[in-house]
Amino acid sequence: MTRILLSLAAAALFATAAQAQPAPGREAPNPDADHDGKVTLAEFKASTAQRQARMFARMDTNKDGKITQAEADAAAKMAEAAGRKGGGGKLMRLDADKDGAVTQAELGAMSERRFAKADTNKDGWLSKGELLMMQQRRGGAGAE
Numbered sequence: 001m002t003r004i005l006l007s008l009a010a011a012a013l014f015a016t017a018a019q020a021q022p023a024p025g026r027e028a029p030n031p032d033a034d035h036d037g038k039v040t041l042a043e044f045k046a047s048t049a050q051r052q053a054r055m056f057a058r059m060d061t062n063k064d065g066k067i068t069q070a071e072a073d074a075a076a077k078m079a080e081a082a083g084r085k086g087g088g089g090k091l092m093r094l095d096a097d098k099d100g101a102v103t104q105a106e107l108g109a110m111s112e113r114r115f116a117k118a119d120t121n122k123d124g125w126l127s128k129g130e131l132l133m134m135q136q137r138r139g140g141a142g143a144e
Helices: 002-019 041-059 069-081 088-094 104-118 128-137
Strands: 066-068 101-103
Touching: 041 069, 041 104, 066 069, 069 088, 088 101, 088 104, 101 104, 104 128
Parallel strands: none
Antiparallel strands: 066 101
16 A cells, blocks of 8 residues: 555656646756756846846837837737737736836846745745746746
């Protein structure tokens, strides 16, 4: 009986780890830049900055340095048409100064909030377990 339970637990662990892997061809960057087993806020922000910059550039269709609700909605519709999850409405929650647009700085602040939420034990760094939990909540989309 114990052997069966251990086998089931191992199978569940491997299945969970497999679900948290990024899609083929979309390898998530390793946020632990110094490979010390701890991901600091600076490492986390650095690992997400490039992807956020690409996303911002893609969504800022008029290239004015801001993403408006209309641009966010258009990006969400394009994502949904391509079979991906669109989050245009959620993006506008990042508009900290409530001017009707999201800037690169406001988007970057999201990393700090995500880091704080993922740091469940509040020790100032993310362990592999905390990173895995974050990835699972996001549906396996990497460390960002």
